Amino acid sequence: MKIVFIVFDGLADRPIKELGNKTPLEVADKPNLDKLAKRGINGLLDIISPGKRIGSDVAHLSILGYDPYKYYTGRGPLEASGIGLELNSDDVAFRANFATVSEDFTVIDRRAGRISEGTEELEKAINEIDIGVDFIFKASVAHRGVLVLRGKGLSDKVSDTDPHEVGVKVMEAKPLENTAEAKRTAEIINEFTRKVYEVLNNHRVNVERVRKGKLKANMILLRGAGRTPCFEPFKERYGINGACIAKTAIIKGIARLLGMEVIDSREDFMERGKQVFEALERNDFVLLNIKEPDEAGHDGNYERKIKIIEEADKMIGMFLDYVEENYLVVLSDHTTPVSFRDHTGDEVPILIAGPEVRSDDVTTFSERSVYKGYLNRIRALDLMTYMLNLTNRLEKYGA
Amino acid sequence: MKIVFIVFDGLADRPIKELGNKTPLEVADKPNLDKLAKRGINGLLDIISPGKRIGSDVAHLSILGYDPYKYYTGRGPLEASGIGLELNSDDVAFRANFATVSEDFTVIDRRAGRISEGTEELEKAINEIDIGVDFIFKASVAHRGVLVLRGKGLSDKVSDTDPHEVGVKVMEAKPLENTAEAKRTAEIINEFTRKVYEVLNNHRVNVERVRKGKLKANMILLRGAGRTPCFEPFKERYGINGACIAKTAIIKGIARLLGMEVIDSREDFMERGKQVFEALERNDFVLLNIKEPDEAGHDGNYERKIKIIEEADKMIGMFLDYVEENYLVVLSDHTTPVSFRDHTGDEVPILIAGPEVRSDDVTTFSERSVYKGYLNRIRALDLMTYMLNLTNRLEKYGA
Numbered sequence: 001m002k003i004v005f006i007v008f009d010g011l012a013d014r015p016i017k018e019l020g021n022k023t024p025l026e027v028a029d030k031p032n033l034d035k036l037a038k039r040g041i042n043g044l045l046d047i048i049s050p051g052k053r054i055g056s057d058v059a060h061l062s063i064l065g066y067d068p069y070k071y072y073t074g075r076g077p078l079e080a081s082g083i084g085l086e087l088n089s090d091d092v093a094f095r096a097n098f099a100t101v102s103e104d105f106t107v108i109d110r111r112a113g114r115i116s117e118g119t120e121e122l123e124k125a126i127n128e129i130d131i132g133v134d135f136i137f138k139a140s141v142a143h144r145g146v147l148v149l150r151g152k153g154l155s156d157k158v159s160d161t162d163p164h165e166v167g168v169k170v171m172e173a174k175p176l177e178n179t180a181e182a183k184r185t186a187e188i189i190n191e192f193t194r195k196v197y198e199v200l201n202n203h204r205v206n207v208e209r210v211r212k213g214k215l216k217a218n219m220i221l222l223r224g225a226g227r228t229p230c231f232e233p234f235k236e237r238y239g240i241n242g243a244c245i246a247k248t249a250i251i252k253g254i255a256r257l258l259g260m261e262v263i264d265s266r267e268d269f270m271e272r273g274k275q276v277f278e279a280l281e282r283n284d285f286v287l288l289n290i291k292e293p294d295e296a297g298h299d300g301n302y303e304r305k306i307k308i309i310e311e312a313d314k315m316i317g318m319f320l321d322y323v324e325e326n327y328l329v330v331l332s333d334h335t336t337p338v339s340f341r342d343h344t345g346d347e348v349p350i351l352i353a354g355p356e357v358r359s360d361d362v363t364t365f366s367e368r369s370v371y372k373g374y375l376n377r378i379r380a381l382d383l384m385t386y387m388l389n390l391t392n393r394l395e396k397y398g399a
Numbered sequence: 400m401k402i403v404f405i406v407f408d409g410l411a412d413r414p415i416k417e418l419g420n421k422t423p424l425e426v427a428d429k430p431n432l433d434k435l436a437k438r439g440i441n442g443l444l445d446i447i448s449p450g451k452r453i454g455s456d457v458a459h460l461s462i463l464g465y466d467p468y469k470y471y472t473g474r475g476p477l478e479a480s481g482i483g484l485e486l487n488s489d490d491v492a493f494r495a496n497f498a499t500v501s502e503d504f505t506v507i508d509r510r511a512g513r514i515s516e517g518t519e520e521l522e523k524a525i526n527e528i529d530i531g532v533d534f535i536f537k538a539s540v541a542h543r544g545v546l547v548l549r550g551k552g553l554s555d556k557v558s559d560t561d562p563h564e565v566g567v568k569v570m571e572a573k574p575l576e577n578t579a580e581a582k583r584t585a586e587i588i589n590e591f592t593r594k595v596y597e598v599l600n601n602h603r604v605n606v607e608r609v610r611k612g613k614l615k616a617n618m619i620l621l622r623g624a625g626r627t628p629c630f631e632p633f634k635e636r637y638g639i640n641g642a643c644i645a646k647t648a649i650i651k652g653i654a655r656l657l658g659m660e661v662i663d664s665r666e667d668f669m670e671r672g673k674q675v676f677e678a679l680e681r682n683d684f685v686l687l688n689i690k691e692p693d694e695a696g697h698d699g700n701y702e703r704k705i706k707i708i709e710e711a712d713k714m715i716g717m718f719l720d721y722v723e724e725n726y727l728v729v730l731s732d733h734t735t736p737v738s739f740r741d742h743t744g745d746e747v748p749i750l751i752a753g754p755e756v757r758s759d760d761v762t763t764f765s766e767r768s769v770y771k772g773y774l775n776r777i778r779a780l781d782l783m784t785y786m787l788n789l790t791n792r793l794e795k796y797g798a
Contacts, residue, residue, distance in 0.1 A: 376776040
């Protein structure tokens with residue numbers, strides 16, 4: 001028996017006035033999700049604990065059964081893993097953004113006009129900077145990148161340079177503990193920030209951008225300093241091979257650190273469904289992350305959220321036969337209300353379908369339809385155990 | 400106000416195709432359980448946490464409010480206590496099975512053809528073996544027994560000799576930690592294994608068994624090494640006298656270690672009900688374990704499970720008056736699906752009836768009827784506190 005998790009990123013929402021106080025999931029036409037809700041068991045899921053507001057990285061750790069309070073060491077190392085960088089245990093990694101700043105380092109745009117080309121050249125120039133310590137800067141998709149400081153004598157206890165808003169200055173990195181290593185690392189980061197501006201501000205790529213009326217990518221904003229957490233591999237922990245299909249670097253980064261097969265999600269929804277079934281040929285567990293509902297939430301666009309649900313629902317139809325013999329879990333990794341345009345800690349709906357579930361009376365899948373379901377309310381950290389039990393894979397504790 | 404727990408061992412099941420995707424509890428005719436469900440509060444119970452797969456020993460510790468993660472030290476000492484052996488704190492106890500092996504120690508039958516007589520003589524022969532350390536071997540019911548190694552310099556960190564399957568050789572006991580005590584204990588166990596075969600293989604009892612076409616009881620398989628956990632007595636912890644009525648040695652063993660009154664369960668169901676009321680004359684708390692549903696589950700026999708529920712339900716009728724003034728809890732200690740023939744970690748149904756419960760809309764007692772009940776979903780470790788509260792016995796925390 002196989003196990004598939006379909007994680008709709010930021011799917012859950014709050015009642016929206018324009019939708020008659022319904023959520024996108026409540027108004028969307030999604031016959032296949034509803035069929036699964038009818039056949040399965042449903043309930044509310046606390047990804048961490050009631051109300052706890054989290055990122056998708058923390059959410060996916062919890063969903064995969066790795067307690068974030070133990071394993072989450074910051075965004076940097078997960079991003080680094082996500083773009084394929086192998087980190088040593090002493091390395092300190094940061095999530096990085098190309099940004100636009102004025103001469104006095106006031107942030108004009110945190111994403112450098114969502115720069116989409118020329119970042120390899122800028123990356124090359126950055127890597128030639130001398131800050132007195134080995135480092136790797138790697139640009140990834142669009143404005144995104146990762147900075148890794150390498151070697152002994154560093155600390156991950158330093159604050160972000162990213163002010164997380166525009167119109168204010170780039171922050172000075174500060175040591176977050178009173179150690180020589182933290183002070184040294186903060187100094188290195190501040191020097192990096194100054195030198196990056198020197199190297200990038202009049203770089204050929206930026207001269208060209210200005211000529212085209214685009215914002216300069218003349219700063220790197222850093223956040224989420226961390227060392228790589230030491231994970232027990234997925235295979236060792238659960239005794240089965242697992243794969244993860246995702247677009248987002250940080251989700252892929254988690255999967256890679258767990259030793260799972262990492263697969264780049266295709267664009268077309270039906271193709272993603274096919275990717276799941278291909279991955280199931282080599283794995284007993286597959287997690288598919290669907291990023292788009294979260295993006296629609298961040299954009300405050302409920303119409304797009306509804307449309308995505310309806311598109312994705314067609315792909316869900318590919319699993320109606322599958323659940324005759326295998327198990328499917330559909331959930332949201334957190335709520336991203338279009339009203340708030342960011343994640344909130346509201347509990348999310350979950351459904352589990354498969355051959356031997358004690359099916360309940362729920363007939364549709366939504367935030368409010370599931371609360372009367374069989375599962376009542378469970379926590380994400382128990383989910384892997386719950387599914388290994390349903391597929392009869394657990395060792396017995398006691399006699 | 401008295402408190403009675405009726406624990407149906409392995410009662411809960413999964414939907415069964417042959418029963419129209421219903422469970423034995425859903426199809427059984429059980430008017431008295433249903434009456435109690437109507438009058439009481441109902442819900443789902445996680446014995447440990449969602450999906451966690453456990454044995455009845457761990458389950459009963461949790462149901463009685465003793466956290467298994469703290470108190471469970473293996474099956475051996477609970478079995479030893481169950482057959483009335485008093486253990487010292489240094490002793491290491493093993494659950495033992497009479498088994499049948501070939502000359503090269505390949506296991507032919509893990510229960511020696513479910514031997515039912517002559518084990519006292521074999522026990523005597525075993526106790527005369529010299530393995531360089533004091534020990535007690537005690538045969539209990541049928542193929543079952545206990546080995547206790549006595550004295551200082553022993554360890555409970557040794558592996559089982561029981562391979563848990565037939566057609567493979569008796570396992571060599573191995574030290575599970577790198578200590579002189581663990582190595583010594585493993586050596587003692589391995590010598591015990593060799594000498595047991597020497598003494599039993601041509602023993603008069605076995606010669607006689609062969610003559611009658613039965614399997615020899617020429618080996619003792621050992622498992623579940625452990626030292627006696629140090630329990631706070633039931634009476635001290637809860638301030639009330641408790642009794643436990645059971646057939647299974649390991650359940651009785653737990654009760655004895657908790658200082659509860661231990662009563663051998665009679666065969667007839669109505670007699671068991673009488674035993675509960677007799678025990679209530681001397682105790683404020685009585686737990687009755689009903690073993691048969693679990694046996695039916697292990698045998699994969701849903702018809703028998705249904706029949707047992709219907710028989711037991713008549714006895715449940717004895718409690719309809721009782722709950723006017725006192726409290727009754729009915730639960731399953733784990734799920735034993737007839738499809739899987741062993742325990743699974745699925746949540747179980749629970750009902751609580753008594754004079755002041757906030758009764759709900761549930762009208763029948765089953766895995767799926769209770770999920771909409773008042774209790775929602777609770778954990779076994781909270782159950783004793785819950786019942787002490789309902790019977791107004793708790794001290795106030797705070798002012």
